[in-house]
Amino acid sequence: MPSTRDLTRRIRSVKGTQQITKAMKMVAAAKLRRAQEAVTNARPYADTLSKVLANVAGRTEESHPLLERRESGRVWLVVVSSDKGLCGSFNANMLRQVEKDLKTGRWADVEVIAIGRKASDFFRVREFSVAHQERETMSQLTAADGPRLGAMFMKAFTSGQVDEVWLVYNKFVSVLRQEITFEQLLPIEPPEAAADADEAGTDYLYEPDAVGLLASLLPAYVETEVQRVLYDSVAAEQASRMTSMGAATKNAGEMIDALTMLYNRTRQAAITKELIEIVSGAQALGD
Numbered sequence: 001m002p003s004t005r006d007l008t009r010r011i012r013s014v015k016g017t018q019q020i021t022k023a024m025k026m027v028a029a030a031k032l033r034r035a036q037e038a039v040t041n042a043r044p045y046a047d048t049l050s051k052v053l054a055n056v057a058g059r060t061e062e063s064h065p066l067l068e069r070r071e072s073g074r075v076w077l078v079v080v081s082s083d084k085g086l087c088g089s090f091n092a093n094m095l096r097q098v099e100k101d102l103k104t105g106r107w108a109d110v111e112v113i114a115i116g117r118k119a120s121d122f123f124r125v126r127e128f129s130v131a132h133q134e135r136e137t138m139s140q141l142t143a144a145d146g147p148r149l150g151a152m153f154m155k156a157f158t159s160g161q162v163d164e165v166w167l168v169y170n171k172f173v174s175v176l177r178q179e180i181t182f183e184q185l186l187p188i189e190p191p192e193a194a195a196d197a198d199e200a201g202t203d204y205l206y207e208p209d210a211v212g213l214l215a216s217l218l219p220a221y222v223e224t225e226v227q228r229v230l231y232d233s234v235a236a237e238q239a240s241r242m243t244s245m246g247a248a249t250k251n252a253g254e255m256i257d258a259l260t261m262l263y264n265r266t267r268q269a270a271i272t273k274e275l276i277e278i279v280s281g282a283q284a285l286g287d
Contacts, residue, residue, distance in 0.1 A: 005078070007263040010259055011256060011260060015252075015261060021249045022245070025221075028238045028245060035231065035238050036060055042231060046224050056206070057214060062211045066186060067190070073164070074162045074164070075110040075162060076113050076162045076165045078165065078185070079098055080119070080169035081095065082133045083116050086241060087237055091116075091119070095172055114132070114134070116135070141230055143190055146228070149226050149230075150227075153186060162237060164184065166183065166184055167183045168181070169229050170240075178274060185222060
């Protein structure tokens with residue numbers, strides 16, 4: 001049985017850990033609110049852009065390089081993880097799923113784009129080909145990162161370096177739920193036009209023309225989608241971290257209670273032993 005000194009030391013240590021996890025939970029909650037605001041604020045623009053793109057794409061027969069489908073099958077798999085840990089199974093579950101899909105041959109010719117330190121470290125020690133990696137983007141995410149990465153993906157696609165670009169990330173659904181999501185970014189699948197009677201019967205005039213407008217909308221759509229995915233992943237990361245730190249704080253509290261009870265029992269046993277020794281000694285002297 002551990003001594004009271006050892007138990008006191010362990011209780012102090014667990015209390016220190018509990019304070020850290022509680023503080024991290026509060027920080028994650030504040031960051032989650034900001035991340036949710038970013039997702040919410042970006043959604044109206046993305047939705048409107050999708051509607052306009054669907055309308056324009058449905059009214060022109062012209063093709064565009066970003067819509068071109070090819071047969072060779074060279075793929076970039078963009079894996080979006082976090083830069084930091086202590087967020088439960090947020091990274092592990094997604095990376096295991098990606099590894100499983102890569103090993104089962106879902107794509108014949110694939111290279112990984114690792115966004116986030118955890119994805120970079122994961123693929124660095126495995127046999128998969130990594131075409132590009134970014135280790136600090138997710139912890140210092142700005143509104144310029146989506147357009148920058150989108151431009152890199154579009155350049156590789158239009159130059160023929162790759163034939164498909166896929167995004168893999170944790171989609172934020174709620175504080176307690178994040179979904180591993182695979183989405184094809186390139187070639188673009190134009191959103192379907194809304195089946196609204198008013199919209200269907202309206203004929204728009206485009207300036208300069210529908211083809212020119214489509215050429216402007218498609219790159220903007222790619223950049224917006226990439227930025228949306230990055231924001232979604234950050235929100236999911238903070239939600240997972242807040243949940244994990246909350247569970248860790250609760251577990252630390254239960255451990256403190258158990259150690260305190262053991263400390264009291266050990267202390268009481270020591271006091272009882274001392275009393276017995278004193279009484280026994282007094283009886284021996286009396287005899």
